[in-house]
Every structure is written in structure tokens, then in C-alpha cells.
Amino acid sequence: EAGVAQSPRYKIxxxxxxxxxxxNPISGHATLYWYQQILGQGPKLLIQFQNNGVVDDSQLPKxxxxxxxxxxxxxxxxxxxxxxxxxxxxxxxxxxxxGSGANVLTxxxxxxxxxx
Amino acid sequence: DAKTTQPNSMESNEEEPVHLPCNHSTISGTDYIHWYRQxxxxxxxxxxxxxxxxxxNRMASLAIAEDRKxxxxxxxxxxxxxxxxxxxxxxxxxxxFNKFYFGSGTKLNVKP
Numbered sequence: 037e038a039g040v041a042q043s044p045r046y047k048i049x050x051x052x053x054x055x056x057x058x059x060n061p062i063s064g065h066a067t068l069y070w071y072q073q074i075l076g077q078g079p080k081l082l083i084q085f086q087n088n089g090v091v092d093d094s095q096l097p098k099x100x101x102x103x104x105x106x107x108x109x110x111x112x113x114x115x116x117x118x119x120x121x122x123x124x125x126x127x128x129x130x131x132x133x134x135g136s137g138a139n140v141l142t143x144x145x146x147x148x149x150x151x152x
Numbered sequence: 153d154a155k156t157t158q159p160n161s162m163e164s165n166e167e168e169p170v171h172l173p174c175n176h177s178t179i180s181g182t183d184y185i186h187w188y189r190q191x192x193x194x195x196x197x198x199x200x201x202x203x204x205x206x207x208x209n210r211m212a213s214l215a216i217a218e219d220r221k222x223x224x225x226x227x228x229x230x231x232x233x234x235x236x237x238x239x240x241x242x243x244x245x246x247x248x249f250n251k252f253y254f255g256s257g258t259k260l261n262v263k264p
Contacts, residue, residue, distance in 0.1 A: 040195075067249070078239055078254035079196065091249040127195050131250075139184070139243060139250055143195030 040144035042128050048150045054116035057147045061130030070103055070113050071127040079127055123151045156240045156255035163261045164230045172225040172258055174240030179220050184243040187225045189236040196239060235262045
């Protein structure tokens with residue numbers, strides 16, 4: 037099966053500019069996650085979708101970050117305006133449905149953001 | 153609010169077994185223990201998971217303590233391709249969804 041697709045792979049912007057990341061999960065995976073991974077740290081959950089509804093966005097800085105998942109498939113994560121501390125890799129993951137492979141996350145390669 | 157504690161780094165010789173420890177003292181009865189690994193410039197990839205009993209698959213084995221407050225990921229014969237950051241994760245069931253809590257990971261260095 038095709039993996040989780042993310043774009044762009046790399047993005048360099050100046051502070052106060054905006055940026056958007058796109059994710060296409062594995063077909064049939066209802067749950068989609070966006071994680072932020074700062075260099076040298078483990079991934080931190082930003083937002084979790086079940087189909088096109090948000091089930092957890094408690095760690096999302098809502099004054100500057102937004103995310104949507106239209107039609108329960110693709111998702112976009114937007115940052116506006118960006119700050120220096122937003123420099124990180126943004127990882128998208130989707131979760132397999134029930135069965136023997138249940139509750140296993142599949143990650144994309146990530147989008148590396150550098151804010152200057 | 154990481155729920156797992158791991159050593160920052162470990163080193164192993166090629167073709168020797170590696171035991172990667174993880175503490176999760178606040179684990180509750182329905183929380184699953186997952187392990188993922190992350191190679192450079194890639195997203196994390198699934199390794200193994202379990203609830204109470206020890207688990208084996210083609211990649212590794214997972215040994216879970218009887219009180220479930222700790223676990224160990226075992227790579228039976230480390231290869232250079234196993235050099236990665238290994239994350240011990242708790243999957244917590246909340247209301248109607250699951251949440252995965254990543255720790256800071258153990259960077260494994262494999263020496264030839």
C-alpha cells in the first residue's frame with residue numbers, strides 16, 4: 037500500500053510569514069495526526085482528527101496554528117504568522133483501522149520548516 | 153507530559169543483542185506499550201507493541217515487566233541499519249479515541 041505523503045519536504049521562511057503543509061494519509065485510515073518534532077526531541081502531538089472531526093487539539097497553539105481535514109481524507113496544517121520557535125519537522129501520521137494491525141501509526145517523511 | 157522515561161543514548165556492537173529499557177511507572181491497566189524507531193531524515197516507523205504478555209515479531213521482541221511499570225525492547229542481533237532513535241510510547245485510551253504519548257527516545261549507535 038502507498039504510504040503517508042507529505043509536502044513540501046523542506047520550507048524556509050522568514051518570521052511573521054505564513055506556511056502550509058499538506059498530508060495525504062493511507063487510504064482507509066480514518067484517524068490522522070499532526071506532530072511537531074523539534075530537533076533532538078520526541079514528536080509532540082498538535083492535533084488529531086477522526087474522519088474530518090477534531091478529537092484532540094489541546095496542544096495546538098491556536099493563535100497561530102490551524103488545521104483542517106476536508107472530506108475526511110487530505111489534511112493541511114497552517115502556521116500564520118510563524119515564529120522562530122516554530123522551526124521543526126512537522127510529521128503527519130495515520131492510524132490503521134481495527135483488526136490485527138489495529139492502532140499502529142504510519143508516519144510520513146515529514147516537512148522540515150526553518151524560520152529565519 | 154511524556155509518560156515514558158528512556159536513556160538518552162546507548163551503544164552496541166554489530167551482531168550482538170541490544171536491550172533498550174523504558175520506564176512507564178504511571179501506566180494504567182488499558183494502556184498499550186508501543187515502540188517506534190526513527191532513522192535519520194525519516195518519520196518514525198512501527199516496531200512492536202504489547203499490553204501484558206511478551207511479544208515477538210520479525211523485527212524485535214518486547215519484554216514487559218509483571219507490574220507493567222517497565223519494558224525492554226530486544227534486538228536480537230544488531231546491524232548497522234538498526235542505528236536509530238528508539239521511542240517507547242504509551243497508547244492511552246481516552247473517551248472515544250486513543251492518544252499516543254512519545255518520550256524523548258534512546259539514540260542507538262551500532263559499532264561495526
